[in-house]
Structure formats: C-alpha cells, structure tokens
Amino acid sequence: RRYFYDVLDIEAERLHHLIDDMLVLSQIENAKPDSTEQRCDVAQEIRETVARLYPIAEKENISLKVELKDGIWVACSSSRLQQMLGNLIENAIKYNHSGGSVTVSMQQENQQVLLHIADTGCGIPEEYRESIFQPFFRVDKSRSRQMGGVGLGLALVREIAVLHGGSVCVESGSKDGTTFAVKLPLNGEKTE
Numbered sequence: 001r002r003y004f005y006d007v008l009d010i011e012a013e014r015l016h017h018l019i020d021d022m023l024v025l026s027q028i029e030n031a032k033p034d035s036t037e038q039r040c041d042v043a044q045e046i047r048e049t050v051a052r053l054y055p056i057a058e059k060e061n062i063s064l065k066v067e068l069k070d071g072i073w074v075a076c077s078s079s080r081l082q083q084m085l086g087n088l089i090e091n092a093i094k095y096n097h098s099g100g101s102v103t104v105s106m107q108q109e110n111q112q113v114l115l116h117i118a119d120t121g122c123g124i125p126e127e128y129r130e131s132i133f134q135p136f137f138r139v140d141k142s143r144s145r146q147m148g149g150v151g152l153g154l155a156l157v158r159e160i161a162v163l164h165g166g167s168v169c170v171e172s173g174s175k176d177g178t179t180f181a182v183k184l185p186l187n188g189e190k191t192e
C-alpha cells in the first residue's frame, strides 16, 4: 500500500507540474502580459533561482557555479525570468552526470544581456537542437520519462524569451555537455 501511495504522490506531482506549465504556456501564447510585469535585476534573479535548485543539485552531486554582474536590468517580471532560468538550470542538472557541474554566466553586449547556461551532461545530438523547443519533444523518450517531465520546459523558455523581445538557442552540445544561450534586451527594448 505504501508503495502505491508513493506512486500516486509522484504522479500527482507530475500532473501538477504539467498543468502549471500548460497554464503558463497558454497564457503566454495568448500574449497576456504578466500583471506583475516590472524591471528586474538579472543577477539577483539568477541567485534566487540557483538557491532554489541547490538542494536538487546537491542530491544529484552536481556543483552549481555562477559568474554574475550586478546592475543589469531587463523588463520582465521576476516570476517569468525565474521560470525561464529555472527550466534551463533544472535541465542542466537533470541531464548531467553525478560529479558534473552547471555554470550560469552573464555579460552585457550592446543593448542586450547574454546569458549562458553550460553543463557537463550528456549533450544534445545536432539533429535535435531545434526540435527540443517544441512542446512535448524529448530526445530520449524512455530515459526522459523515467526522470519525469513532459517536454514543456524549453517550449516555455522560448515563449518567455520571445515575448520579452529576446531569443534562446543551443550554442554547443557535444557529448561533453551542452550550453544554452539566452539573449534579452536591456530594460525591455526590442532587439532587431
């Protein structure tokens, strides 16, 4: 009985996660601005997201590193920015190896902030590097299922980036790890 309660608990948690993601996705697809839309300090949001995911990383024996620069602002609500960062960092932990690391770094480039989320994980074969941003797409279906998740994280990341005038792509992804790059305009000015 105990075992089945645990299974029910895990599955309920998974459904909860799925519903949350779908709600945010549909909200964004209807281009509804977050009513709490405001400016936020990117470094501060990274710190908070990393602190939230630290226990998961520790459990998986992954070290989290940050290279931050304070005082870089974007026009985005704190919750949306953390959702975007959270999905990328969570993936970087989830698709990593025990003893591996995740590095989040940022730099200012003209009127944009450029973020890099680099991991030492399993990498993403070249032919899938565009498809992974589609809702429900997962590279290794059986393995991904075992780890939970439904394949909405990166779709959400892209929607949030685009909604705020930015972009996201896989910059590199060999078998030694993957690096995602996110660009966001400073103070919400549109990129060309």
Ligand code: ATP
Pocket: 021, 087, 091, 092, 095, 119, 121, 122, 123, 124, 132, 137, 138, 139, 140, 144, 148, 149, 150, 151, 152, 153, 154, 155, 178
């Ligand atoms: P969810 O995010 O909804 O919990 P998910 O992690 O499977 O589920 P996505 O975040 O959209 O979904 O990622 C899609 C797929 O891209 C993953 O299933 C995985 O195969 C691949 N992927 C994403 N990030 C990485 C990464 N850092 N390294 C290797 N593969 C990755």
Ligand code: MG
Pocket: 087, 090, 091, 149, 152, 153, 154
């Ligand atoms: Mg994910």
